Amino acid sequence: MKYPWKTNLSALFLLYLSGAVRTQVNPGVCRFPLGMSGGQIQDEDISASSQWSDSTAAKYGRLDFEDGDGAWCPVITDEPDSLKEFLQIDLRSLHFITLVGTQGRHAGGIGNEFAQMYKITYSRDGSRWVPWKNRQGKEVIEGNRNAYDIVLKDLEPPIVARFVRFMPVIDHSMNVCMRVELYGCEWLDGLVSYNAPAGQLMILHDMPVYLNDSVYDGAMAYSVMTEGLGQLTDGMSGLDDFTQSHVYNVWPGYDYVGWTNESFPSGFVEIMFEFDRTRNFTTMKVHCNNMFSKWVKTFQKVVCYFRSESDWETTPISFSPVVDDVNPSARFVTVSLHNHMASAIKCQYHFADVWMMFSEITFQSDTAMYNTTLAPSKGPTRTGDNPTHKVDDSNTRILIGCLVAIIFILVAIIIIILWRQVWQKLLEKASRRMLDDELTASLSIQSETFTYNNNNHSSATSEQESNSTYERIFPLGPDYQEPSRLIRKLPEFTKASDEAGTSSSSASNTSPASAQDGVPHYAEADIVNLQGVTGGNTYAVPALTMDLLSGKDVAVEEFPRQLLTFKEKLGEGQFGEVHLCEAEGMQDFMDEDFISDISENQPMLVAVKMLRADANKNARSDFLKEIKIMSRLKDPNIIRLLAVCICSDPLCMITEYMENGDLNQFLSRHEPEGQIALLSNAPTVSCRNLHYIATQIASGMKYLSSLNFVHRDLATRNCLVGKKFTIKIADFGMSRNLYSGDYYRIQGRAVLPIRWMSWESILLGKFTTASDVWAYGVTLWETLTFCKEQPYSQLSDEQVIENTGEFFRDQKRQIYLPQPPICPDSVYKLMLSCWHRNAKERPSFQEIHRILLECQV
Missing domain, CATH: 2.60.120.260 (Galactose-binding domain-like)
Structure with missing residues (x-):
């Protein structure tokens, strides 16, 4: 080649x-x-x-x-x-x-x-x-x-x-x-790995200097690096001042690997170098620091041993460079290796002062095609200038036998593991089938308790309408269904049903817009069931609100399809897809009150919800209703509907999309301000900006709650980030495979964001503004942990559901999300108030927004 x-x-x-x-x-x-x-x-x-x-x-x-x-x-x-x-x-x-x-x-x-x-x-x-x-x-x-x-x-x-x-x-x-x-x-060196003691920490005038091999790609065990390459072979030699670096915004000492003589009683650091084949070595070059004013000098002496095959030569070579107490510059020290033939070299570098630091070690060699140092008694050699040795066949046979035995043992272990997994799955499937039967029977008996009647029907009528199981428990759409393990684990379920019935009866005598507790809950008859294009409902909308909108035309204009340029698919579902697109000339189609910093001749980033052309009539009807509702949502912290394409198939609605993507991905790429961020050179978000983000989410939810809209899937994945930390609430999360792990799937049918859901949403199918407040508390927790882990990451999905039962029983055994390290006590207190068992004791979004505005960061 x-x-x-x-x-x-x-x-x-x-x-x-x-x-x-x-x-x-x-x-x-x-x-x-x-x-x-x-x-x-x-x-x-x-x-x-x-x-x-x-x-x-x-x-x-x-x-x-x-x-x-x-x-x-x-x-x-x-x-x-x-x-x-x-x-x-x-x-x-x-x-x-x-x-x-x-x-x-x-x-x-x-x-x-x-x-x-x-x-x-x-x-x-x-x-x-x-x-x-x-x-x-x-x-x-x-x-x-x-x-x-x-x-x-x-x-x-x-x-x-x-x-x-x-x-x-x-x-x-x-x-x-x-x-x-x-x-x-x-790679002319032929070096495949070096083994060395791990670099150490120096404290210089109260400043930590990290002299570790930060890019080493081998293993680390007991402060010893093995079977890898790292900073000693990355081609970058360190500066004269070891506290400075070629690399921008890294910690002091980054370019060097260093050791102190206090950790090595023998007085030397030993490094072993392994090569790809036997080579003829001429020289070794070691780039050393010599900042003697900081107790750092080049090595005093180096002793190198050579290994040709399996044995180390008994006679090493030794080299002592001139100790320089005048020039503090870093330098390469060249060590002659006298054309030694070897496949590995072990060198002992002796300290000349308290510290010794290397940034590069390189070797110059010629490839040795044949090994001339072996004794001829091991077998006949080829005649000529390049003799070779014969492989010991007896050792080879023993090695092959051992490998075959190991392979057989590993295969047996794998078969046992697979058999156990298959058996466990069969048992689990049978158990789930039994639980489903129990659930259907149990919910059929108790479903009358969950008939939320907001029209003052008689109790007899309520009993007549309470035949269904899943639909009655989760009246807001087919995506939210009852987890099949809950009923058996909650023997006190009747008590919860009674509480739900009491709360619903109190709500039934009030209009949706005037519920006194600020957390109205609507019966199945009072909810407009909108099936989103991605398979998830958008917002739970009161029928009263929908009636007020039904007589109005769509308040957005038709947009020319040819001006949309596909960028990527954001998600998809049963009835359609969501695409990220660029729209040319979108500024001409936006309301006067819409604020955009995109110039008129610049394409605008938008999200396009597209209904499949073969969608059924119900899906098309829901899609048009969703357009009608979205066209009325006008708030700085809610994603806006900008235009539509409904004159021909496929039907499309065009909404804003923020250039920084969703809040979950945005925060996971950042770090809080502090020493860790400085060391890792990661982009940061200040506490003030986190507070600004949380306040905006609360403001957007305050607007939705004022319309009696229930989001039902509030999370960082459903908040989009624009310039200057602008936040807008959306509803794309469920459609994205990126977040499929955030949704609990019940036997392939239902999906529930259980880690964000209140106990009454999971157990009773009750979705209210108060359940959105619960989800806001979880979203606030995500934000302050920079989305580094899922909520309740230490719990499995089943354990999360069991913890929901503890909230219901209220015996002080429930597990709360812990206080994030950078979270002030006042903000964590606000989180805990969002997770009150009693929905009436949770703060409204108006209160949350006011508290955050008053809280100074």
């Missing part, structure tokens, strides 16, 4: 001779394409986990090529593991890789598939795979935004690998295809 970078070796060699401080590999120069686009990498060296068809096989995943159907495309299944698909490249030898490029499937305009995000794993031997992480510890790489542009991403840190896998992050909302290229150069 030939590479264009070889023509630059002479220039690099001249730099070395001129005395310039250079590492063996310079990442700024080592950026040559390795052969995907140029064809040097052969088809047989490109493989994949799966493919759509023969025309989208791995060999078609070459950057800037349009062969076959235009790219590699994996098969997308419904399995939750979104990282099992990969495109693998075998470079045949170790390479230093500094850059990657990706592209989607364009296929002359026919294709529109690409990977928006992906990860990289790599291996030096084909058996141990390492996930790549950037210098801040993040694995996900932002990919393409369309199917034709090439997106190049620097690997910081670079990697040393022979095998590389591109793994698209698949959210199942769209198909993915990839074309890729690797950039770098051949």
Whole structure:
């Protein structure tokens, strides 16, 4: 395999001779394409986990090529593991890789598939795979935004690998295809790993200096690093002042790995280097810090041992550099290795002062094709200049026998595990079938208790109407159904039914807009059941409100479809899809009171809810009702309906979409202000901005509650983020596969966001403004934890439901979400008030909004 970078070796060699401080590999120069686009990498060296068809096989995943159907495309299944698909490249030898490029499937305009995000794993031997992480510890790489542009991403840190896998992050909302290229150069060192003591912490004038190997890709055990490469081989030599760095916004000491002599009674640090094959070593270069004013010097002496095969040579080499107490500059110390033949080197670096710090260690060698140091008594050798030794067949047979025995044992263990899992699933399925039968019988008897009658019907009429099971318990739509395990676990259920009946009867004598407790609950007859295009209801709307709107025309204009440009699919459901689009000229269709910072000649980012053309009449009717309702929602913190396309199929409603996406993803990419954020170089959100976010969500919910609208799925996933931390409440969360784990699925039918739902919503099917307040408390908790984990992450779904029963029983055994570390006591007190067992004791959104406005951060 030939590479264009070889023509630059002479220039690099001249730099070395001129005395310039250079590492063996310079990442700024080592950026040559390795052969995907140029064809040097052969088809047989490109493989994949799966493919759509023969025309989208791995060999078609070459950057800037349009062969076959235009790219590699994996098969997308419904399995939750979104990282099992990969495109693998075998470079045949170790390479230093500094850059990657990706592209989607364009296929002359026919294709529109690409990977928006992906990860990289790599291996030096084909058996141990390492996930790549950037210098801040993040694995996900932002990919393409369309199917034709090439997106190049620097690997910081670079990697040393022979095998590389591109793994698209698949959210199942769209198909993915990839074309890729690797950039770098051949890894001439041949170093595959080094084992060393972990770097240590220095306290310098009360300032912590972290001298750990932060990008080491091996294992860490008992403060020893093994089987990996890291900062000593990343091509970046440290500065003279070890507290400074080439890398922006990292902690002091980042470029160096350092040790103090207080931790090493022997007086030296031992590092072992493993290589890809036996080599003829000429020199070793060690880049050391020599800031002696801070008790740091280069090593006093180094002693190196060599291993050719399995045994270490008894006679080492020793080298002592001149100790420099005049020049504090960092420098390379060159150690002659006298053409020793070895596949591993073990060096002991002796302290010259309190601290010793290295930033790079490189080796210069020639590959040894044959081992000339073995005794000929082990077998006959080939005649000529390059004798080799015969493999000990008896040892090989023993090794193979041991491996076969281990394989048999592992297979037996796997079979036992699989058998137990199958048996458990059979038992669980039988148990669920029994529980469903119990539930249907139990709810049929008790359903009369849950007949919420807001029309003063007689009790006899109520009894007549209480025949159903699920529908009566969850009157707001088919997506919310009773968890099948609850009734058996709650023997006091009649008590809850009585309480629900009492509360409903008190509400029945008031109009929806004038309920005295501020948390009106509406009977099935009083709720307009709108089936959203994605399979989830939007808002629970009182029939009274719907009646007031029924005589009015839609207050938004028809928008030309041809001005919409597809960007990506946000979600989909039974009746339609939600797409992210760009709309040209949308400013001409918006109300005068709509505030937008988008210039008139700039396309606007919008979300388009699209009803499938084959949707039934009920779905079409609900879609038009939803348009009518959404057109009346005009609040700065509620997503606005901007325009519609209803003159022809498919019916579309066009709503705002915020450029920073949803609040859950936005916060998970940020950190709170503080030392951790400074060390990790992560973007931050201040406490003041978090308070501003929480206040806006409360304001939007205050507006909805003033209309007696119940959201029923309030969470950070349903809040969108704009510029300057602007928040707007939406309802896309249930449709996105990204958040499928936030919804509890009952035997494949119903979905419930149980971790955000109040106890009465789960047990009684009662959705009110008060249950939205409960969800707001959970949303506030998410916000202050930066969405780093799910609510009740320590509990399984079943345990969350059991905890709901504890809220119902109210025996002080219920589990509350803990106070986030950055959450003030006053705000946590507000959260706890949102989770009162008694709905009447929970604050209204007007109160929540007022409290947050009065609370100073």
